[in-house]
Amino acid sequence: MADDRESLLGELTRVAVPGWAIRVVQLNSVVAARLGVTDTDVQCLHVLDLYGPATPGALAKRVNLTTGAATRMIDRLVAAGCVRRVPDPGDRRRVLVEPTKEGVERASAAYAGLVARTREDLADFSDDELRTLLRFMTAAERSTAAEVQELQ
Amino acid sequence: MADDRESLLGELTRVAVPGWAIRVVQLNSVVAARLGVTDTDVQCLHVLDLYGPATPGALAKRVNLTTGAATRMIDRLVAAGCVRRVPDPGDRRRVLVEPTKEGVERASAAYAGLVARTREDLADFSDDELRTLLRFMTAAERSTAAEVQELQ
DNA sequence: ACAAATTACTGCGTGATGCAGCGAACTGAG
């Protein structure tokens, strides 16, 4: 029965939520504590990592904050040495927020352990299986993003 | 080059963090807003879902809160109709927190959309591929948990 | 040239959290 497709599907979705969801949030928290910033700030760093430098307004949208809250978030990240404010040459109202070299290093250091563990896990999989995993992860990322979009 | 194993590994870890991690946190937030509770409260609901009823002290440990903060968290969840306080018959100091039927229903309703999308995504995979995915997800969940344990 | 929109930033109130301390209940040594 454990090999029945339906129970496979159920198990799989259950490992993802709540199983993995809990861990991701927990990991975000401990990484945030390690960097000396809040959980929201780590989310912001991830956004910067994924999409590159952005204005405070754009960051506010992506992490679901008001522009006022984004200003303080950036203040904290600047104080922690993780990001830097750069004036936009094309529009003097705007400010571009970009991660500092030190910020990138400290963030990747915080995730080094997990990356190492994941590499070990992935060593047990063939190239074809890796492609299968990537195919699913990409689809899941897109689906989750779409669901977020729809719900809010 | 995109089929090179090393770049496959890099892409895979990158889709997971920061890619998917961002989405999971965002989804937690919108679900929390929908249920009328905070992000932390949703994390608590996930813990209850995964491990079953627990005392406030145990919940505090799992969501990284003090017992004082846990008390208020449970107050909020009770007020929102998501959980219930049940006296422990064996130890009159203790209180067991368990999800209410209504809480479980509302939570699963909030995730119904994502579950449906994920089912659609998974329809493209064979049974063998599903087993591969489950094998990886399980390993990844365990690795992330271990990493959290070590970091904090 | 000038009004309207956009952008980032600043007081103020609200609320979640940590810290410290409380009473109640359990445990174990004598």
Next chain:
DNA sequence: CTCAGTTCGCTGCATCACGCAGTAATTTGT
């Protein structure tokens, strides 16, 4: 049985993140 020590959940107080509303600077459109 007694009673000191421990554990458990809960309550003031201070701190800090956030939303809301308003401001100054800049850009855009007419």
